Amino acid sequence: MNKLKSKLGVLYPVITAFIICLAILTISRLLLIIWQWDRVTDANGFSEVILSGLRVDVSSLCYLFILPALFSSILSSDTIIGKFWTHILRIWITVSIWLIVYMEAATAPFILEYDLRPNRLFIEYLIYPKEVISMLWGGYKLELFLGGILSVTSIIMGWKASRYMTLNITYQKWYWRPILAIIIVTVGIMGARSSFGHRPLNPALVAFSTDPLVNDLILNSAYSVLFAYKQIGSEVDASKFYPNMDKTEIITEIRNSMNVSPEQFISNTQPSMAAHKATNQSSQKNIVILLLESHGARYVSELGGTNLSPNIDALINEGWAFTRLYASGTRSVRGIEAVTSGFSPTPARSTVKLGKSQNGFFTIADLLQKNGYHTQFVYGGESHFDNMKSFFLGNGFVDMQDLPTFDNPKFIGSWGASDEDLYKHADEQFTQLENDGKPFFSLVFSSSNHSPFEYPDNTIEPYNEPKQTVENAVKYADYALGQFIQKAKKSNYWKNTIFVVVADHDARTWGNQIIPIDHFRIPAIIFGDGIKAKKDNRLVSQLDLAPTLISLAGLNTKNPMLGHDLTLDVPKEKQRAMMQRDKTFAWMTEDNQVVVFLPEQPIQTYKYDYENDHLIKNKVDDAVIKRANANALWGSLAYREGYYKQLENYQLSQ
Structure with a gap:
């Protein structure tokens, strides 16, 4: 040595x-x-x-x-x-x-x-x-x-x-x-x-x-x-990772993929900006989005999962339930991005955290606030987490109802107040807003179903041991949601409100497939007074919820969202799901053709065996690949070019 x-x-x-x-x-x-x-x-x-x-x-x-x-x-x-x-x-x-x-x-x-x-x-x-x-x-x-x-x-x-x-x-x-x-x-x-x-x-x-x-x-x-x-620093642009296309070609494909007629497009500087007429032409409704932390379809028996969500199961049978709805990503901020702005996922961080989208960026909160709604975020933790507070306050939300605003929470864990405390506070807020006679939009974000899976004792019969498992946390989250729904049905705001309960993403997205598609499938149910019970088997993306809620709430608007208004017929060839996992982007069509883009690698194509949750190497139509490619690039292009800017007035001329 x-x-x-x-x-x-x-x-x-x-x-x-x-x-x-x-x-x-x-x-x-x-x-x-x-x-x-x-x-x-x-x-x-x-x-x-x-x-x-x-x-x-x-x-x-x-x-x-x-x-x-x-x-x-x-x-x-x-x-x-x-x-x-x-x-x-x-x-x-x-x-x-x-x-x-x-x-x-x-x-x-x-x-x-x-x-x-x-x-x-x-x-x-x-x-x-x-x-x-x-x-x-x-x-x-x-x-x-x-x-x-x-x-x-x-x-x-x-x-x-x-x-x-x-x-x-x-x-x-x-x-x-x-x-x-x-x-x-x-x-x-x-x-x-x-x-x-x-x-x-x-x-x-x-x-x-x-x-x-x-x-x-x-x-x-x-x-x-x-x-x-x-x-x-460089990941904000998908063209650095996926096959590039001419900007004009991307815009053409994006417009053709929307369920919008050519005459509805109203802007050359904001290519996806279009006029949308609401299906509901009677009284305007409040909108409440109940965003569930990590509540994948695999925890819902009505969607083929484990029997851990009896209240969601009941809701599926009494509301408008989507059986093939897929999250756009694997993080909470990606789910927030999808349901509040309808923005396409990218290999970058969510727009919730990007610099250029901290103000002047389109969200339905901004749209609704400019239409006279009170807009709020209700969260049991600290709203600054994941930059949510900055993004929300800069883009239409005016009221942050987070942990410091809660009175004597029953239980506080690592991520804040329990879901029971969250929904109790939300109910109090909605009751007061209804009494004030002002329409409201509220995003209510749960947190109990997050590691280390803490929740109050003596609330549920544990599914397994030890106490702090994901299954028990899911069961508790469902229990708290059920308590809120029962209370909401008896409230003064029930008849004037459209609700949607939807997960932000699955608890874990894992598996040996290039994109674990079934781990993107999440529950989503629209409910409220006047919503008829039905199970909707169309292929649906998380991005489709915001346009649908706006339509159900009775607002005729101009907005840049790509998502479909699901109150309308959506041709099968336009039904799609888009999923982002880190740098991997996947596009799935209604007939289960799948196109996958990975950084600096050849495009991969598959047939998705839905019953067995398995991807099989398969040739996909060139037209599908082209449309998928355009959508994989669109989010970065729209962010870079400012295509998702807010408008001074979202209302359509009557």
Whole structure:
């Protein structure tokens, strides 16, 4: 070992740290492969994950250690400067080892929650330490404890190891230093790029499976998070990821995909802006959107799921229920974006969090507020979370009814007041607004069905043990909703209000398919006085709800929403669902043709076997691909070009 130390000289500490980190990443990947063995073997991916994973790790570590290697080749010496650099190097090595250990330790809990390695969400959650720490403490104490132990251990051992690495090293002669520096830069850059092509290594280059998690196992978690961070600034434009089209062609396809006649389009500067006449031409109605946290169709027996939602089941049989409605994304902000603005999903963050959409961006709250409605957001937590408050107040909502406005909540968990408290507060608000004689629009967002799944004791018969499981939280969320519905039916606002209950997304979107379609299916029921009971089997998107509610409320408007007014007949060829999962966009037609776009990869086409929830490789009509491509690009184009700007007056001329 001493001979090796002598031969490697000033590079010994860096090379040794490199090997240690590589060993940690390899062991972690092997453990993840063992854990996910069935999915890895289904993809015939063991050797691919190991070899490509080694390539990613070498590239990552080249980025991590190229600078200390370069500075070591120049500065390491038995001088004051050299000794100072040695301390910096020891800190660098220790922090590097800790970072690798910490990120890999965080991987398994993140996979359990999101079925992917840590990515952009990992960064976004860091913005809200209070909520995240509360969530982790409430439901992940063991993981926090183990993570803390591993972090402390890695720092102590890393610091001790770095002392040995830097002790008694041999310093190269001064005239070899420039040559060594050139070699380090050359080898480091080549290793970091890991490619002789015009683009360096990226996740698309090593992806091989239709199972997103298997592709993610090739990466390491530090690389995955840093790559996501790097792309946050540029990801607002889908054309950087999907096949590009001419702007005129995109607009033509978008207009043709809307259930609107050509003469209804009223603007060249806002291409989707159209005149929409309401089906209800009698009295105007209030609108209430009951947005359920993580309540997928798999928890609703009437939709083929587990019997955990008896109140939603009852509502399906007495309201206007959609049996094939799909969420546009996998995050709450994506669901909020869909139901309040009808905006298409993109590979970017939701418009709830993007800079240019914080004011002057179309929402139905703005439309309704300018039509004399009181507009409010009712939420049991802190409304600033996920930038909701900023987005809402800038775009038509005037009243934030969040946790600080609740009087003596019955139960407060990590995410705020319980759903019972939420609906009690909402009922009080609606009663007062009705008494004031002003029409209102309210978005009521639940939170009890969110890890760590906290809810009041003695409210439901637990479905399973321990108490804090997703199934019990779903059952409680349904219980609280049922209590509210019974109260609403007896209220003074019932006859004047159109309600919709809809999930923001499923609890987890996972599986070995390129896009797990059934995990996007969610319950949605429109109900209220005068709404006839029916089960609607059309293919429906979350984006279709807002236009439908506006029509049912009796408002003739101009608006830019692409969604269909479901009170009208929608031709089968125009029925579609669009689903965004991270950078993957999927488009499904009424006859289950599916087009999937992934970053920098060929377009993939499938036939969706609805009964067995399975995607089968299949040729899809070119016209369907073209329309899907246009819709995949539309959201970014509309955001960039300002096509979704608010109007001073949304009312149609009578």
